[in-house]
Amino acid sequence: MIRTITATVNNSSGVLNRITGLFARRQFNIESITVGVTENPEISRMTFVVNVDNDRALDQVIKQLNKQVDVLKVRDISGDTIVARELALIKVVSTPQNRSEIETLARPFRASIVDVGRDSVTLQVTGDHQKVEALIDLLKPYGIKELARTGATALKRSSKSQSQELKYSFIQ
């Protein structure tokens, strides 16, 4: 099962290494990791999308993260109402003839053209995983020259969660 986990960590050197080393050593599968500094420059937020086999594995991911001295707080926010966004830059083969067609295609995705070359255009799209996937799928027939995408980064929404499926370590 795919879960989204966020962790606030000390913004000090080697922390990312600690976390990725932990994931590798304990054989946890990571789909993506994003890291960035928070409103407090001493603290970074990490967002992991992990693929775990069962609840016990998920429990271990969270507990092992919690054991790290540099990790301040860990939450599995998969069951919460969250805002989760990915960003992708897609360089598509394009001729002057079909450029506007690609532009039209991109519009409902609110993707924007951020670079134009003689035989290609580069689109930027942000959104949840499915939306980014859908746009890439649509652009494939034109020929994708290069693709760069980030993992998901996520925050809980301010409004109360409707979901009762709050899943984090059962022992606190």
Added chain:
Amino acid sequence: MSMDLEVEANMQAAEQTDKQMSGSQMILQSLVEEGVDIIFGYPGGAILPTYDEIYKKGIRHILARHEQGAVHAAEGYARVSGKAGVCIVTSGPGATNVVTGIADAMIDSLPLIVISGQVATNVIGTDAFQEADMVGITMPITKHNFQIRDVQDIPTVMKQAFHIATTGRPGPVLIDLPKDVSTNVGTFNYPKHIDLPGYQPTVQPNRLQIKKLNAAIKEAKRPVILAGAGVLLSGGSSELMTFAKTRNIPVVTTLLGLGSFPETEKLSLGMAGMHGLYTANMALHESDLLINIGARFDDRLTGNLDYFAPNAIVAHVDVDPAEIGKNIDTDIPIVSDAKRALEILNASEEENDGFKAWHEHLNAYQEENPLWYEEDGETLKPQKLLEMIYEETKGEAIVTTDVGQHQMWAAQYYQFDEPDHWVTSGGLGTMGFGFPAAIGAQFAKPDKTVVAVIGDAGFQMTLQELSILQELHLPVKIVIVNNASLGMVRQWQQLFYEERYSHSLFPIQPDFVKLAEAYNIPGFKVENPDEARDVLKKGLEMDGPVLFDFRVTSLENVYPMIAPGKGHQEMEGVKP
């Protein structure tokens, strides 16, 4: 106190706390602040400034002859004293030589402070002479590690390191100290408070879970306590005794938990696990309530998880929440210091004198299935040797071991009645651990008889530390259980590899007695079983260090045993 004197005293205090010091002076002053009175180590280039301060300050430093010896000695010291063991080494090879000891301390939860020299900050990352990325290398095998980049950070890092190493679930902490940081000068001010928001171990049990456990005990018909190293590390042995006795519940220990509950006590069923006692394993297997206090359900204890305690409600007390539910589904999770949880359980004043049928059942198992070995009239049986050591030390010695057959025989035949008398490499299974660990243990308890029970193979991995015994006349008694083989490997090759003894027989050995004599240590070789007891008695009574080379039955196997992949109920070799 008059006003003037008070002012003067305050000024003196301020002078002591706000002093200009070099980094290496700060390291040593921090050790003093933490109450450290002994360190184990080995000098070298990058750590020279710190060794210069050791020379000037006169702090007690034990010079090992190999860094591995130093770190295992620090582990032995930590296990017996309950304080953090401190080990200082240089960068590069000095530091990589302690990696085994760090991993050993990590898996067996021993508090260790390792200070490793490092090349100067301006050349870190350039593959400088004797540079190794110790923070990277030890990241997965330390509880936490630090590299100090600013001399001003030393007091805070040292304070945090000791706090992390010794609280919660203890473990090793490495501090990497670049050479220039150790010579730079800063203001020394040892912090009084610790600010570690990411490290807040839960040591108080949840009352609701305690209530659940009390209720489960009332319902139970076949309860059993599994006592692990957590009981010893928390100093909770007497609380465990009260708990077991008031509730009338039998106690099984893990290998590392030996001594947490007196083995000669009626409620004790002894050690469980791969080479544990039949009754102990069957008690776990047949129990309907398994109360694990400070054990981590290691695979050598549980055997095949599919057959482990199939009918038991599992309660698990552990200060490390990640251990709960890791291997075994847990019904009553109690995140707590073991001693604290036991105190609260004892305060609930529940009593029980029941479980009569269960006790009778287990007693019958004990009577029918005692440990056994067969004398052959020619050779000294290793089991007999361990029984003799137990008798001749009156069960009061501190016993250290390596890993393998001798370790299992020591665990089976030496009856530990007191806590912190058993020092063994459990989780990592480190050969070469037992002898240097005995050195550390002897420094922790100078008045105790310390016996290093080791194999002939493991001894050859760290025997250079005989120098420490010679130099300091340290009265460690070395007992080589010499079967001229890598016994446990040979046993497995016999049982599971059709007797193909690939590189496990050691027919060529040094003359251990002559070796001891080379270090000016009296040595005794014993081949005749009839002489064994007299020689042992004589050697144990001698003041200084002694080495015994006991030639034991070479093809003896450790029984009973749970073969790999089998469950507790499938023990082999239970009876002759």
